[in-house]
Amino acid sequence: xxxxxFGNYPSLKGRVVLVTGGASGIGAxxxxxxxxxxxxxxxxxxxxxxAAGLAHDLGSGCDWEYCDLRDIAALxxxxxxxxxxxxxxxxxxxxxxxxxxxxxxxxxxxxxDERMANNLRHMFFAIQAVAPGMAAAGGGSVINLGSTSWVExxxxxxxxxxxxxxxHGLTRGMARDLGPQRIRVNAVLPGWIMTxxxxxLWASPEALEARKAQQCLPELIDPVYVxxxxxxxxxxxAAMCSAGIYVVDxxxx
Ligand SMILES: NC(=O)c1ccc[n+]([C@@H]2O[C@H](COP(=O)([O-])OP(=O)(O)OC[C@H]3O[C@@H](n4cnc5c(N)ncnc54)[C@H](O)[C@@H]3O)[C@@H](O)[C@H]2O)c1
Numbered sequence: 001x002x003x004x005x006f007g008n009y010p011s012l013k014g015r016v017v018l019v020t021g022g023a024s025g026i027g028a029x030x031x032x033x034x035x036x037x038x039x040x041x042x043x044x045x046x047x048x049x050x051a052a053g054l055a056h057d058l059g060s061g062c063d064w065e066y067c068d069l070r071d072i073a074a075l076x077x078x079x080x081x082x083x084x085x086x087x088x089x090x091x092x093x094x095x096x097x098x099x100x101x102x103x104x105x106x107x108x109x110x111x112x113d114e115r116m117a118n119n120l121r122h123m124f125f126a127i128q129a130v131a132p133g134m135a136a137a138g139g140g141s142v143i144n145l146g147s148t149s150w151v152e153x154x155x156x157x158x159x160x161x162x163x164x165x166x167x168h169g170l171t172r173g174m175a176r177d178l179g180p181q182r183i184r185v186n187a188v189l190p191g192w193i194m195t196x197x198x199x200x201l202w203a204s205p206e207a208l209e210a211r212k213a214q215q216c217l218p219e220l221i222d223p224v225y226v227x228x229x230x231x232x233x234x235x236x237x238a239a240m241c242s243a244g245i246y247v248v249d250x251x252x253x
Contacts, residue, residue: 020094031043046067098160148190195223215250221248
């Protein structure tokens with residue numbers, strides 16, 4: 001059964017939201033979702049063309065800063081620049097990552113460290129950058145994008161699955177530390193989501209059929225469904241939800 005009557009969250013109107021990796025894929029669906037709710041969204045991304053294009057499409061509800069999130073000093077500068085323009089961030093969506101495949105035999109220490117920097121480290125430092133402003137504003141919501149890949153025991157990308165398992169620990173640890181300031185920290189674990197990149201790289205007819213058979217719900221999952229869970233967790237409707245792990249995978253894991 002499908003419906004066009006999706007959630008509307010008055011508490012998100014005017015809220016300042018930061019989305020890392022918001023230029024494309026799930027991040028772009030999240031950005032569009034927040035703008036539709038009347039929030040003020042700032043994107044951090046290193047895909048300048050896609051970020052500028054999306055911000056142009058969305059008009060005054062969306063701003064962006066170029067940032068390679070592997071560079072923590074650049075991340076801190078970009079968060080400060082967006083906060084200066086939009087006001088203190090009270091919703092942070094730590095979304096950016098790259099699921100590049102790699103054989104375990106080929107991983108060097110440099111590659112391992114680079115994968116952690118791209119898939120996990122920036123999430124902690126983004127939280128560290130926005131938490132004081134959230135505390136001063138009386139609270140906030142952090143949503144970290146994990147993955148069901150490590151839960152399912154997927155192979156072929158151990159540095160990615162390790163980082164994604166780390167998102168779980170980051171979420172629960174920081175939820176404890178920031179709870180007294182009324183900052184909620186949750187994780188959303190997508191299953192296989194049909195972004196442009198996934199469709200281009202991995203979506204053979206056989207793989208899509210196998211995934212549908214694995215899921216309880218037999219439809220492929222559009223990024224908008226992940227965005228809807230993120231909107232809920234950002235809103236005041238989720239006021240007592242923290243340290244939670246919310247799965248959006250059609251029952252596939
Ligand atoms: N698509 C899926 O099937 C799926 C499944 C499980 C988890 N996820 C998670 O969902 C999140 C979004 O994934 P997606 O599929 O939309 O990815 P995507 O590759 O389609 O988009 C990622 C975005 O992040 C940006 N980005 C990546 N690394 C960056 C960096 N170092 N600095 C700045 N920007 C950077 C990219 O430019 C891009 O705009 C990720 O955390 C991913 O691990 C996705």
